[in-house]
Each structure stands twice: as C-alpha cells, then as structure tokens.
Amino acid sequence: MAASSTKKWWKNAIIYQIYPRSFCDSNGDGIGDIPGIISKLPYLKDLGIDAIWLSPVYSSPGYDNGYDISDYKNINPEFGTMEDMERLISRSKRLGIKVVMDLVINHTSDEHEWFQKALAGDPKYREYYYFRDGKGGRLPNNWGSFFGGRAWTKTDNGDYYLHLFSKKQPDLNWHNPDVYKEITDIMQFWLDKGIAGFRCDVINIIYKESLADGKRHFALTGKEHYLNTDGCHDLIRRFNEEVWSKYKTFIVGEAVFITPDKAKLLSDEDRKELDAVFFFEHMDVDSRGIKWFKKKYHPSKFIKILDKWQETLDVPANYLENHDQIRSVNHFGNTGKYWEKSAKLLCGLNFSLRGVPFIYEGEELGMTNGDFSGLRELRDIESFNINQSLKRLLLVHSVRRRIILRTTRDNARTPVQWDSSEGAGFTTGQPWLKINANKSYINVESESQDENSILNFYKKMIEFRKNSQALQEGSYRRIASPSDVYIFTRESTDERLYIYCNLTSINRAVEFYGDKVIFSNYGDNEREDFYLKPYEYRIVASNI
Numbered sequence: 131m132a133a134s135s136t137k138k139w140w141k142n143a144i145i146y147q148i149y150p151r152s153f154c155d156s157n158g159d160g161i162g163d164i165p166g167i168i169s170k171l172p173y174l175k176d177l178g179i180d181a182i183w184l185s186p187v188y189s190s191p192g193y194d195n196g197y198d199i200s201d202y203k204n205i206n207p208e209f210g211t212m213e214d215m216e217r218l219i220s221r222s223k224r225l226g227i228k229v230v231m232d233l234v235i236n237h238t239s240d241e242h243e244w245f246q247k248a249l250a251g252d253p254k255y256r257e258y259y260y261f262r263d264g265k266g267g268r269l270p271n272n273w274g275s276f277f278g279g280r281a282w283t284k285t286d287n288g289d290y291y292l293h294l295f296s297k298k299q300p301d302l303n304w305h306n307p308d309v310y311k312e313i314t315d316i317m318q319f320w321l322d323k324g325i326a327g328f329r330c331d332v333i334n335i336i337y338k339e340s341l342a343d344g345k346r347h348f349a350l351t352g353k354e355h356y357l358n359t360d361g362c363h364d365l366i367r368r369f370n371e372e373v374w375s376k377y378k379t380f381i382v383g384e385a386v387f388i389t390p391d392k393a394k395l396l397s398d399e400d401r402k403e404l405d406a407v408f409f410f411e412h413m414d415v416d417s418r419g420i421k422w423f424k425k426k427y428h429p430s431k432f433i434k435i436l437d438k439w440q441e442t443l444d445v446p447a448n449y450l451e452n453h454d455q456i457r458s459v460n461h462f463g464n465t466g467k468y469w470e471k472s473a474k475l476l477c478g479l480n481f482s483l484r485g486v487p488f489i490y491e492g493e494e495l496g497m498t499n500g501d502f503s504g505l506r507e508l509r510d511i512e513s514f515n516i517n518q519s520l521k522r523l524l525l526v527h528s529v530r531r532r533i534i535l536r537t538t539r540d541n542a543r544t545p546v547q548w549d550s551s552e553g554a555g556f557t558t559g560q561p562w563l564k565i566n567a568n569k570s571y572i573n574v575e576s577e578s579q580d581e582n583s584i585l586n587f588y589k590k591m592i593e594f595r596k597n598s599q600a601l602q603e604g605s606y607r608r609i610a611s612p613s614d615v616y617i618f619t620r621e622s623t624d625e626r627l628y629i630y631c632n633l634t635s636i637n638r639a640v641e642f643y644g645d646k647v648i649f650s651n652y653g654d655n656e657r658e659d660f661y662l663k664p665y666e667y668r669i670v671a672s673n674i
C-alpha cells in the first residue's frame with residue numbers, strides 16, 4: 131500500500147540505547163567494544179527492538195567517554211576499527227535492525243586536529259572555536275559550565291576558550307560557515323555508510339547568540355544567550371533540508387532545559403527540523419534545579435509531567451533512563467520488595483505512552499544503580515568536577531560522597547550483566563567500572579530461563595506493542611484517578627485500551643473501566659478487581 135511504504139520507519143519503532151563501553155567486551159581489556167555488540171545482535175533481535183542508538187564510538191581521548199570527539203571519521207581503537215563498524219551496520223541490517231549514531235557537535239575534544247591547529251595559531255582554525263581575551267584579569271564572561279565551575283579555560287597564549295562542558299570539550303563556533311561544511315560533510319559520510327539517523331547531543335545549545343554576561347543563575351549562568359536561539363533553529367532546518375531529507379533518517383535531538391512549547395518548535399513535523407526531542411522534566415522531578423540537590427520524589431508530579439508532554443508533542447521520545455541518569459527502578463520504582471514489580475510497571479508505562487519508546491541497556495533486566503563504596507570507584511568526569519565544586523562550597527567528604535554516589539552518571543554505566551560469573555559475562559578481564567554484586571541474580575542468563583522474569587516481561591510487552599494499533603498509533607487521554615495512579619486510554623479506530631499504572635508501593639482503590647484485562651504484571655490469580663496492588667500495571671481492553 132502506498133501509504134505504508136511512504137510511512138516513516140521510525141514511527142512504530144522501539145529503540146535500544148547502547149553505551150558501548152559498558153555493553154560487551156570481546157577481547158578481555160575490560161572495555162566494551164563493537165565486536166562485542168555484534169556478538170549480541172541475536173539477543174537484541176530476540177528482544178524485539180527495531181533500532182539501536184549507539185553512544186559515541188568515534189576517535190576520542192575518552193575524558194567524557196566519547197562525548198569528546200577527536201576524529202569524527204574514525205573509530206576509537208578501544209572500540210574496534212572502521213571495518214568492525216561497517217560489519218555492525220551490515221549485520222544489523224541483515225537482522226532488520228537500524229543503527230542510529232550519536233552526534234556531538236556542540237563541541238569537539240581539545241585533542242581534535244582543529245583545536246590543536248587553533249592553539250598553534252592557525253587563523254582558519256581559531257575561527258572554529260571561541261577564543262577571547264580576558265577582561266582586565268577576569269574571564270571573558272560569567273558563564274558557568276554544565277559540569278560545574280566556569281566555562282572558560284586559559285590557553286598558553288594567555289587568552290581563553292569557551293567550553294560549556296569540561297575543559298577537554300571546547301565549543302564549536304557555529305557562526306562560522308566552515309564549521310557547517312565540516313559537520314554536514316561528516317553527517318553525509320556516516321549516512322552514506324548506511325546508518326539510519328542521529329541522536330544529536332545537546333542540540334538546542336549549539337548556536338550562541340552573543341557572548342555577553344548572563345543573568346546570574348544558580349545552575350547555569352549565561353544560558354539565555356544560547357538556549358533555543360533562532361540561529362539554532364536555522365541550522366537545524368538547513369541540516370534537515372540539505373542533508374537529512376536526502377536519506378530516510380530518524381533524528382532525535384537531546385534538548386536541555388527544554389519546555390514543551392520550545393520542544394514543539396524543534397520537532398513539529400511541518401517545521402521540518404527534528405523528528406523527536408528528548409526532554410528532561412520528568413528526570414528532574416526530584417531535583418532542586420540542579421540534579422545534585424535532591425528532593426523527595428512524588429509520583430503525582432511525575433505523572434503530571436508525563437501527561438503534559440503527552441498532550442503537547444506530536445512524537446514524544448519516551449525514556450526512563452539513559453547513560454546520564456540513575457537507573458529507573460532507583461528513580462521511580464522500588465529496589466527492595468517491589469523491585470521486580472516496579473521494573474515491570476515502568477516497562478509497561480514506557481511502552482504504553484504515545485511516541486517513540488527508548489530503552490537503555492540493562493533496563494530490560496531491571497538493573498539497579500552501581501553499588502559503589504566510595505568516590506574512588508567512580509570514573510565520570512562530571513562527578514570529579516562536581517566534587518571539586520562541592521569542595522569549594524566547603525562540604526565535608528562524607529556529605530560530598532553521599533550527594534555524588536546517589537546521583538553520579540556511573541550508576542547507569544556499570545557493565546551489562548550477562549551472567550553471574552565474576553566478569554558478569556561482560557569481560558574476562560578487569561572491568562573499567564565496578565560490576566554490581568547483584569549480577570548474581572540480575573543477569574541475562576538467569577532471566578532468560580525464568581518465564582516470569584523482567585527480561586521476559588519486556589519481550590512480551592514489546593511483542594504486545596508491536597501488535598497493537600492503539601499503543602503504536604492511537605490517541606492518548608488521561609483519566610481522572612488518585613493523583614499518584616496514572617490511568618489513561620490509548621485508542622485507535624477499533625480498539626480502546628485502558629492503561630493502569632499504580633506508581634506507589636501500596637494498594638490503591640481506583641475505578642475500573644473496560645471489559646477485560648489483557649495484560650498485567652500480576653498473575654491472573656494474584657490480581658484484585660477492586661484495587662490496584664503495589665506497582666501494578668494492567669491493560670484493559672474495551673470494545674468500541
């Protein structure tokens with residue numbers, strides 16, 4: 131049918147994020163790699179996903195685990211070779227799995243040839259970045275860095291360069307047409323190799339409108355000069371028109387500090403910019419403006435936020451965890467008595483919402499935060515920098531330790547647990563980051579054998595979604611309920627589903643609609659018909 135052949139492939143896709151360093155190590159050096167990913171493609175196929183999003187595998191000195199790229203057209207030798215990458219693309223293709231690559235274009239590594247030439251004084255390359263003189267002994271402006279501290283670092287020549295992330299990540303100057311040419315050429319290079327799209331890192335901050343001082347802000351002074359600027363929209367529209375639209379791409383942008391209205395501007399279909407946007411509001415539901423300062427998590431707020439984004443966006447990019455966030459069972463579920471039930475509930479919720487669902491490696495096992503015993507075990511540059519900032523605030527070690535361990539990005543970066551052996555089936559060597567002791571029971575091998583495991587629940591849920599027009603394409607409507615229970619309908623032409631999510635650890639009386647329970651995370655005999663059990667998830671069908 132014409133309609134289905136012109137339909138965009140990603141509209142009904144389920145996307146699985148791989149953080150290559152932590153996925154599977156093929157050669158025993160303790161670092162996950164591309165041959166390791168290839169060896170697990172059958173696993174991914176069996177899980178039922180349609181595409182993988184690969185966190186960066188480009189050449190990189192690895193200060194931010196690949197989000198500091200030193201050569202966009204080569205592969206980091208820790209991860210393998212260009213041949214390995216081409217093999218990953220072709221093997222995936224044979225299995226019907228698309229490959230979406232991460233693209234980091236707000237900044238490069240300071241070890242990128244462009245930056246090195248700039249430091250050496252080459253005038254052409256100095257224009258690729260932002261070099262400025264200090265102002266009477268002070269920094270060029272008062273902007274802050276996302277990783278804590280200031281956004282400028284002094285060079286040996288006495289001037290400064292801008293970096294919104296670590297000092298190993300100088301920001302590119304998107305006012306320069308040469309930068310546009312270089313980066314669009316890189317996009318084409320990869321699309322010609324057969325990849326299916328990009329996840330664009332921090333895309334809504336790439337274009338700096340000015341370098342003036344910012345209004346003082348406790349988290350990020352300066353952001354009004356670079357968030358969602360008109361220049362950024364222009365760039366994205368040109369990427370789309372001149373490059374992406376020539377291929378059948380899926381482009382999802384990571385947008386920081388984004389509100390629903392601004393996200394609409396970036397992703398509404400008729401504006402021809404991005405296909406979808408990753409937002410953060412639900413991730414920040416328990417933070418006081420900065421994620422390091424936490425407040426109590428309230429499911430009712432979480433639900434309110436999800437509902438708002440469901441109502442606003444054409445295609446929300448739905449996710450509950452990624453390589454920058456703590457594990458979703460720790461965040462929104464329960465790691466004690468209700469670990470299994472809450473992991474299944476979160477799975478059900480994520481796959482029931484309208485939009486494109488993303489899962490992150492290990493989420494399908496119910497993996498939990500790292501069990502680090504101290505800051506020494508951490509590897510994340512953000513955690514190091516924040517530790518320095520907290521030191522400047524004169525916080526003592528025990529306090530810094532508590533704050534950082536519960537929030538560090540390394541919580542989600544511990545190696546995937548394939549089996550219960552010493553290296554968790556991830557490596558035969560010394561893993562680059564500590565493996566969680568709960569590999570003894572949270573692992574692919576044992577969960578594959580258990581019919582009622584979280585892993586098998588994911589498989590069933592993915593299968594269910596694939597066969598449900600209502601879940602894939604149906605409308606969304608929230609139904610009145612106690613505020614910490616999320617009830618909504620998904621409705622297509624001949625199917626209406628009622629989705630029930632009890633996000634609390636107690637029984638919840640609710641009103642029941644519909645005719646027949648067709649899916650649930652509680653077995654047939656355990657379920658009640660008068661209330662929802664702790665973390666219960668169920669789908670009720672109704673004829674229309």
Ligand code: TEU
Nearest residue numbers: 194197234276295331332386421454539
């Ligand atoms: O993250 C952008 C970003 O905003 C995060 O740094 C976020 O603020 C932080 O993780 C919350 O703690 C992207 C990548 O996903 C991240 O891994 C990179 O470190 C960052 O960009 C820089 O490229």
Ligand code: CA
Nearest residue numbers: 155157161163
């Ligand atoms: Ca390796």
